[in-house]
Amino acid sequence: MQPRNMSMSGVVDLAAVKAAQEAKAKAEQARAETARRGGGGAISPADLVIDVDEAGFERDILQRSTEVPVVIDFWAEWCEPCKQLSPVLERLAVEYNGRFLLAKIDVDANQMLMQQFGIQGIPAVFAVVAGQALPLFQGAAGEAQIRQTLDQLVQVAEERFGLTGLVVDPDAEPGGGAPATAEAPVGPYDALLEAAARALDADDLDGAVQAYKNVLADDPGNPEAKLGLAQSELLRRVRGMDPRQVRKDAAEKPKDIDAQIAAADLDLAGGHVEDAFGRLIDTVARTTGDERDTVRLRLLELFEVVGADHPAVVAARRALARALF
Numbered sequence: 031m032q033p034r035n036m037s038m039s040g041v042v043d044l045a046a047v048k049a050a051q052e053a054k055a056k057a058e059q060a061r062a063e064t065a066r067r068g069g070g071g072a073i074s075p076a077d078l079v080i081d082v083d084e085a086g087f088e089r090d091i092l093q094r095s096t097e098v099p100v101v102i103d104f105w106a107e108w109c110e111p112c113k114q115l116s117p118v119l120e121r122l123a124v125e126y127n128g129r130f131l132l133a134k135i136d137v138d139a140n141q142m143l144m145q146q147f148g149i150q151g152i153p154a155v156f157a158v159v160a161g162q163a164l165p166l167f168q169g170a171a172g173e174a175q176i177r178q179t180l181d182q183l184v185q186v187a188e189e190r191f192g193l194t195g196l197v198v199d200p201d202a203e204p205g206g207g208a209p210a211t212a213e214a215p216v217g218p219y220d221a222l223l224e225a226a227a228r229a230l231d232a233d234d235l236d237g238a239v240q241a242y243k244n245v246l247a248d249d250p251g252n253p254e255a256k257l258g259l260a261q262s263e264l265l266r267r268v269r270g271m272d273p274r275q276v277r278k279d280a281a282e283k284p285k286d287i288d289a290q291i292a293a294a295d296l297d298l299a300g301g302h303v304e305d306a307f308g309r310l311i312d313t314v315a316r317t318t319g320d321e322r323d324t325v326r327l328r329l330l331e332l333f334e335v336v337g338a339d340h341p342a343v344v345a346a347r348r349a350l351a352r353a354l355f
Contacts, residue, residue, distance in 0.1 A: 072199035078123045082133040084140050091133055095158040098195050099130040099187040101166070101180070104144065104154040106137050111170050112153045118173055119155070122180060128196035129184045130157075157183050160191045182341070189339045226258055235266040260334035267292075268299045280309075287313060287321050291328050298332050306332055307346040315353040326350070 082090045082102075091100050103119050105112035116134065123132040137144045137152055147156055147163065155166045166179050187193040226241035242259035245252050273296055279286070280293035290313045297306035310329040314322055329350065333343045 072197040072202050073128070074202040074204040075124050075127075075198055075200060076204035077202075078128065078196075078198065079120050079132045079134065082135050084142050087143060091158050092161055094131055095161055096193075098128070098193055099183055100158045101130050101132050101183070102147075102156040102158065103132060103134045104137050104147070104149055104152050104156070105134060106152055109152050115153045115155075115170065118176060122173075122176065126180065126184070126195075128198040130180065130187075130195065159183070159187050159193065186340075190337060223254055223258070226255075226262075230258075230262060230265075235262055235269065238262040239266065256334060257337065260331060264295060264299055264332070264335050267295050271296060285316070287317060287325050291325065294328070294332065298335060303336060303340075303342045304346075307342060307349075311346060311349045311353050314350065326354070 080090060091102065094100055101119065101123070103112075103116055105116055119132055123130065135143055137149070147154070149168075151168065153170070154168045155171075157164045157166055164183070166183070167175070171179075184195075222241055222245050226238045226245075229235070229237035229241060239259060239262045242255045242262060245255035246259065249255070271292065276289075276292050276296050279289040283289045290309055294306040294309045297303075297309065307329065310325055310332070313325045314329070317325060329346070333346070336343050
């Protein structure tokens with residue numbers, strides 16, 4: 031499976047429909063339950079750093095990335111900067127205590143993976159979160175920069191995908207543990223939410239929208255349903271759009287709020303988060319009255335798609351306040 035390159039700010043998996051708070055709560059509950067049972071299923075600190083080759087990429091990186099962020103260190107024996115960077119990453123992997131897994135890939139022995147990730151030089155550091163590849167940095171980097179990047183990665187993984195990491199037990203035998211998992215209690219709306227997710231997978235957007243609305247009718251604050259509804263409605267709006275025509279209209283009609291809103295929807299559905307937000311904030315700044323309010327409300331809807339705690343949303347809210355006042 032070829033990894034997809036995207037920026038950290040573009041981590042918006044519209045099809046996954048993962049609610050930040052609910053998923054995070056379930057994952058934390060699993061960790062707490064494992065700890066209560068005395069660390070059963072926990073891994074050794076030594077297992078936080080693994081060597082990966084092409085044959086193990088699917089198992090050791092893609093599959094593991096659904097449980098914990100996987101940071102990939104592309105290196106080679108002849109690379110002097112790699113010899114400085116790799117020990118720092120290995121030390122931080124242990125220090126972060128299971129919040130991410132470090133996978134080391136020797137580019138000389140795994141040329142195909144190097145090509146798939148589009149790497150032009152080493153050292154190069156990527157992450158894979160929930161199956162999505164994210165470029166982190168390339169070349170030499172100071173420890174402060176690395177920590178800042180890792181902190182952002184961990185935050186995105188927790189808040190957007192509910193990945194709170196692995197349970198680590200210093201007394202566990204190296205190679206003998208496995209990522210801790212625990213069954214979370216079935217909630218009152220799990221069946222409806224699962225039905226909505228299946229509808230999304232089947233491209234039945236009308237069915238997904240209705241299923242999420244059914245949950246919200248009884249539980250208006252349900253975070254997973256709110257997120258899923260916002261995503262489903264966005265996908266339904268962009269279905270059938272002609273991207274070329276939409277972008278042409280937006281370029282030729284900067285004062286047409288419908289053209290700008292359609293282009294923003296298309297941007298966000300394609301993962302271009304800042305572009306979508308920036309377009310609507312600029313439109314808010316140059317409109318007044320009912321038109322301004324229409325654009326503002328659509329922008330707030332797009333915030334729901336991404337999630338209130340996403341860094342791009344936090345920045346966009348500040349920019350929106352400046353545009354309004």
